[in-house]
Amino acid sequence: MEQSAAVKLIEDYKLEELLRCPYRFIKRQTANKRAGEVNGRQLMQFAVSHIVNDFYELPPHARTADVVKRLAERWWTPRVAKFENAEHYWDSKLQAVAHLTAFLLEEQEAAPIIQFEQHRTFVEPLDMELTQIFQIVAEDPYGTNTDYIVQKFVVDEDEDVIVTFQHMTAVFCNSAFGKLPSRIDVLSVMSGQRICYYPSEADIPQSLDYMRLVQTVLPEAERLRKSNNVAECRSCPLRSECFSKTAEATAEAVLQKSACLTM
Ligand code: SF4
Numbered sequence: 001m002e003q004s005a006a007v008k009l010i011e012d013y014k015l016e017e018l019l020r021c022p023y024r025f026i027k028r029q030t031a032n033k034r035a036g037e038v039n040g041r042q043l044m045q046f047a048v049s050h051i052v053n054d055f056y057e058l059p060p061h062a063r064t065a066d067v068v069k070r071l072a073e074r075w076w077t078p079r080v081a082k083f084e085n086a087e088h089y090w091d092s093k094l095q096a097v098a099h100l101t102a103f104l105l106e107e108q109e110a111a112p113i114i115q116f117e118q119h120r121t122f123v124e125p126l127d128m129e130l131t132q133i134f135q136i137v138a139e140d141p142y143g144t145n146t147d148y149i150v151q152k153f154v155v156d157e158d159e160d161v162i163v164t165f166q167h168m169t170a171v172f173c174n175s176a177f178g179k180l181p182s183r184i185d186v187l188s189v190m191s192g193q194r195i196c197y198y199p200s201e202a203d204i205p206q207s208l209d210y211m212r213l214v215q216t217v218l219p220e221a222e223r224l225r226k227s228n229n230v231a232e233c234r235s236c237p238l239r240s241e242c243f244s245k246t247a248e249a250t251a252e253a254v255l256q257k258s259a260c261l262t263m
Helices: 012-018 022-029 040-057 065-076 085-107 160-174 201-223 230-234 239-243 248-263
Strands: 010-011 112-123 127-141 146-154 183-190 192-196
Touching: 010 085, 010 201, 012 022, 012 160, 012 201, 040 065, 040 085, 040 112, 040 127, 040 146, 065 085, 085 183, 112 160, 146 160, 146 201, 146 230, 160 201, 183 230, 230 239
Parallel strands: 010 127, 146 183
Antiparallel strands: 112 127, 127 146, 183 192
């Protein structure tokens, strides 16, 4: 993500990492070895993305629950040590595979138009470029032949990340595809929850304002530390270092910023 006086490029995956924890994000940028280590959530996300991608590579008749199980055996990490304990590792795998199977079988017939591709667009009202990795973009089975749905499979339900994804996707699609998706789904494989957002033209000014706010907050990110996401902290490689420092002062700043971002 380029950061100058005014941010000119926002890349979704970097923005997500920054929202999860600005402190760790900045440490990664400065090549801090520990900060660069992958955590359990990232390993799960890696597996989930591969399972979804491989599932949709198959013809609809071959997309079965057994296939999801086989793909999970192929892609799920064997690195138990990256989880809180062995029980957490096995529970996470069990839950994720069960929910993922349910989600995928509901969409068994879907024919993705876009599948795990990165796209880029220039958004004139923001004078800024956005890049976004689209996991699944599929035809809306209940709409016209130009209606489409954007779907993102996630392993956590960080509220800031989800709200940002919804606004950014609306702005991106409006600019790049000239038409809003009829629905933006966040599919949480740990809880089994499907979070649906129906963007409308009337909401675009609000989404643009949100992205403007992100644009102004980004250069200040290094002063922030997010300490209110317990699940993220539990498997963070920086945990000991981070908690040995004064978290309280910065926590307040983060809470204020978070309040702005979730407006
Ligand atoms: S322990 Fe938590 S607050 Fe500290 S760097 Fe890791 S994710 Fe951020």
